[in-house]
Amino acid sequence: xxxxxxxxxxxxxxxxxxxxxxxxxxxxxxxxxxxxxxQELMPNPDFTGLTEDYRQxxxxxxxxxxxxxxxxxxxxxxxxxxxxxxxxxxxxQQGIDLVGKLFVDEGSPVLLEAPTYLATIQALxxxxxxxxxxxxxxxxxxxxxxxxxxxxxxxxxxxxIPTFQNPSGCCYTDEVRRAVAGVLDETGVPLIEDDxxxxxxxxxxDRTPICAYxxxxxxxxxxxxxxxTAPGLRVGYLAASPSLxxxxxxxxxxxxxxxxxxxxxxLARFLNSDEFAAHRAxxxxxxxxxxxxxxxxxxxxxxxxxxxxxxxxxLFFWLRLSADCDTLxxxxxxxxxxxxxxxxxxxxxxxxLPYPAVRLNFSHAAPEQIEQGxxxxxxxxxxxxxxxxxxxxxxSVSV
Amino acid sequence: xxxxxxxxxxxxxxxxxxxxxxxxxxxxxxxxxxxxxxQELMPNPDFTGLTEDYRQxxxxxxxxxxxxxxxxxxxxxxxxxxxxxxxxxxxxQQGIDLVGKLFVDEGSPVLLEAPTYLATIQALxxxxxxxxxxxxxxxxxxxxxxxxxxxxxxxxxxxxIPTFQNPSGCCYTDEVRRAVAGVLDETGVPLIEDDxxxxxxxxxxDRTPICAYxxxxxxxxxxxxxxxTAPGLRVGYLAASPSLxxxxxxxxxxxxxxxxxxxxxxLARFLNSDEFAAHRAxxxxxxxxxxxxxxxxxxxxxxxxxxxxxxxxxLFFWLRLSADCDTLxxxxxxxxxxxxxxxxxxxxxxxxLPYPAVRLNFSHAAPEQIEQGxxxxxxxxxxxxxxxxxxxxxxSVSV
Numbered sequence: 031x032x033x034x035x036x037x038x039x040x041x042x043x044x045x046x047x048x049x050x051x052x053x054x055x056x057x058x059x060x061x062x063x064x065x066x067x068x069q070e071l072m073p074n075p076d077f078t079g080l081t082e083d084y085r086q087x088x089x090x091x092x093x094x095x096x097x098x099x100x101x102x103x104x105x106x107x108x109x110x111x112x113x114x115x116x117x118x119x120x121x122x123q124q125g126i127d128l129v130g131k132l133f134v135d136e137g138s139p140v141l142l143e144a145p146t147y148l149a150t151i152q153a154l155x156x157x158x159x160x161x162x163x164x165x166x167x168x169x170x171x172x173x174x175x176x177x178x179x180x181x182x183x184x185x186x187x188x189x190x191i192p193t194f195q196n197p198s199g200c201c202y203t204d205e206v207r208r209a210v211a212g213v214l215d216e217t218g219v220p221l222i223e224d225d226x227x228x229x230x231x232x233x234x235x236d237r238t239p240i241c242a243y244x245x246x247x248x249x250x251x252x253x254x255x256x257x258x259t260a261p262g263l264r265v266g267y268l269a270a271s272p273s274l275x276x277x278x279x280x281x282x283x284x285x286x287x288x289x290x291x292x293x294x295x296x297l298a299r300f301l302n303s304d305e306f307a308a309h310r311a312x313x314x315x316x317x318x319x320x321x322x323x324x325x326x327x328x329x330x331x332x333x334x335x336x337x338x339x340x341x342x343x344x345l346f347f348w349l350r351l352s353a354d355c356d357t358l359x360x361x362x363x364x365x366x367x368x369x370x371x372x373x374x375x376x377x378x379x380x381x382x383l384p385y386p387a388v389r390l391n392f393s394h395a396a397p398e399q400i401e402q403g404x405x406x407x408x409x410x411x412x413x414x415x416x417x418x419x420x421x422x423x424x425x426s427v428s429v
Numbered sequence: 430x431x432x433x434x435x436x437x438x439x440x441x442x443x444x445x446x447x448x449x450x451x452x453x454x455x456x457x458x459x460x461x462x463x464x465x466x467x468q469e470l471m472p473n474p475d476f477t478g479l480t481e482d483y484r485q486x487x488x489x490x491x492x493x494x495x496x497x498x499x500x501x502x503x504x505x506x507x508x509x510x511x512x513x514x515x516x517x518x519x520x521x522q523q524g525i526d527l528v529g530k531l532f533v534d535e536g537s538p539v540l541l542e543a544p545t546y547l548a549t550i551q552a553l554x555x556x557x558x559x560x561x562x563x564x565x566x567x568x569x570x571x572x573x574x575x576x577x578x579x580x581x582x583x584x585x586x587x588x589x590i591p592t593f594q595n596p597s598g599c600c601y602t603d604e605v606r607r608a609v610a611g612v613l614d615e616t617g618v619p620l621i622e623d624d625x626x627x628x629x630x631x632x633x634x635d636r637t638p639i640c641a642y643x644x645x646x647x648x649x650x651x652x653x654x655x656x657x658t659a660p661g662l663r664v665g666y667l668a669a670s671p672s673l674x675x676x677x678x679x680x681x682x683x684x685x686x687x688x689x690x691x692x693x694x695x696l697a698r699f700l701n702s703d704e705f706a707a708h709r710a711x712x713x714x715x716x717x718x719x720x721x722x723x724x725x726x727x728x729x730x731x732x733x734x735x736x737x738x739x740x741x742x743x744l745f746f747w748l749r750l751s752a753d754c755d756t757l758x759x760x761x762x763x764x765x766x767x768x769x770x771x772x773x774x775x776x777x778x779x780x781x782l783p784y785p786a787v788r789l790n791f792s793h794a795a796p797e798q799i800e801q802g803x804x805x806x807x808x809x810x811x812x813x814x815x816x817x818x819x820x821x822x823x824x825s826v827s828v
Contacts, residue, residue, distance in 0.1 A: 032672060033532070033585075033586075033617075033619045033647045033672065033673065034532075034585060035531055035532055035676065036530070036531060036532055036533055036534045036537065036556075036585075037534055038530060038531075038534070039530075039531050039532070039676050039680075042676055042679045042680070064486070066485065066486055067485070069481070069482070069484060069485045072481075072484045072485070073484075074481065075476075075484075075691075077474075077476045082468070082471075082473065083468070083661075084659075084661045085468060085471045085472075085474070085659035085660070085661045085662070086465065086466070086468045086471070086659070086660060086661050087463070087465060087655075087660045087661065088661055119685075120519050120663070120685040120688075120689070121685050121686055123683075123684070123685050123686045124684060124685040127683060127684045127685065131435070131437060131438075131555070132434055132435060132437075132438050133432070133433075133434055133435055133438070134435055135435045135436055135437070138435070149682075149683065149686070152682075152683050153683040153684075156530070156680065156683050157435075186432075186433060186435075187432075218432075220432045248432045256486075260483075260484035260485070261484070261485060261486045262482075262483045262484045262485050262486065262487055262689065262690035262691065263484070263689055263690075263691060264519070264685065264686070264687070264688065264689040264690075265689075273431060273432065274432065277434065277438050277441055280441045280551075281438075281441070281555065283548075283551075284522075284526060284548065284551050284552040284555050285522070285523060285526045285552075285684070286518075286519040286520050286522050286523040286526065286663065286685075287520055287522045287548070287663070288663070289519075289663065290519070290661065290662055290663040290664075290689040290691075290692055291661040291662075291663075292474075292661065292662060292689075292691060292692065293689055293691065
């Protein structure tokens, strides 16, 4: 018997990405596919001596100690914000879902970067958003293009990942950050700023949140502990301007009452401890080394095959392929040789691929595996490309 | 600057209930308001020796060991179900939200009991469901009434809490369970069966899930560990018929990727241990005693003021007041004397109160507090009622 489902259910995207990610977790596969932190670098949580209140139901907004700590940290970044503007979420993915719930009716226009985080595309698709992509250059989006698109197609909000963007690795310059904030203040369009990678910084880069530059426009800032501690705890957060905060809390309450308290209580203690700085420095050191290993391997094997920027932070290289290539077919071939990567297609709204690309994660695999896997991919893509110049090679998008 | 929000956001219900629950958590208040388990009875989780995989991202469906255990337990209840039909959720509240997401468009009719769990009303309101209440008698809903309402107003699904219902404490007889299943099989309307209280059983009662009696109709069974272990862990689950399961998993993934793994891994170990049976027996024993204490106090102080059934399980007494009474005003008066309860209004769809009622939780307060608090409430309500006979006293609803 086929039940009658919501129109929302009919919009559920294919399980292709789920399928890809499941295959890449097969033992023996060198995976550059997911955005997985390295498990061996994660802290070993010590739960002894925690107050036992964490077993009872807790406040929807989150644990007071953690909320205060988050607000203090945001204020240090220039984003002046009280603890009463912080909502602890079940991972920052939930923040994206709550934003969709708060803002999006079927057909609501939403602006985001192209390419962008694929699970944001999925989460907003569920609510029926009409997604429109803003091309990224190495400096960020073009503020003038943003102003034009807003004037033409008044979006419910603009969703950006300005710091070590997923998938492109792009980090907006301070000039672009200020200009984007200016456009949003002018037009009053809300900014959703997703910032999960900010702590993973390998060289100097502008990182002031765009939200910190806003004076009038409403905003939601999405933060994560998954990349710098342990994603399995599922503790993230959002901070929001006062006009948006109460609605987000009520939607959180209706969604899952509150976030698991054990993870929150442990995190509040760990982030406040001396251990944390040492842990972060160690994690950053190892990731920087892996990034550099991948860069060296790419220079060796991909110089003729692709263009890319060295990411100043985050987890990914984004390779714009020089020749036309069916990256989904390439993935099948790579998996047959026990190497995995993410095809570029799913990172574009409506899979409207302006150029062939692949995303390579460098945090999960060990350096020897990185060298070995990149060599396999280089050999494979150079065979597949077969010298056919890309039909996309004149596109204006450069990241 | 006022952002343009979704129509969904405009439907967010008032924060009255949040406000009530916050006040009731003031130190020194004897609270019969929330559905809080007794913290002193919760297990003290021991996290030593767990595999460290729980720190990494995990599968959206949940931890395999916990899913298997859940499927085995459901099969013992007569609900034949594979582990591949089990989805671990961030509390069973998330199951309700996912069901809303999967089924409900603005204006979709949904049938539920009147009264019913207030957070289900809130969660489905968010999606714009048109909620219609089925009156409850001591045996459950009337299967013939169910058939008539389905024929008239084809609902997206029927949501029921057949075992130790919240707020009424009602437990459907086996005859009603089978008859309800028959109507749903005839009509093909999906059943959402919410079953968080089943383990809290104080005397013999029919408890076979209605889902176990279905032969054709699609179903979702929502289960909880919050009442029998520790709600702060936020681990619940759903099981679903094969036609519904894949959509629910994808919606889960878009909502928060997966449920926190630490809680799952610990629960799988605890539920499998010898400790669990002893813990459950102890918790049930204490709650039974508290139920009996409340019953004795009610007989003493409420005999003239209300009608009620002694609940065979669960967490609540539901008192149908004999005289008309503004229960919200009564709550204010009770809080002034440091006693809290839940007014009946929010448990009815659209607050369409067919009779004045209050819900009293008996699991959280200690026996002396129960006696003291019920005495205060009795005195207060007998003063407020002032001998005015209820305008609702002839209503056909008897629970």
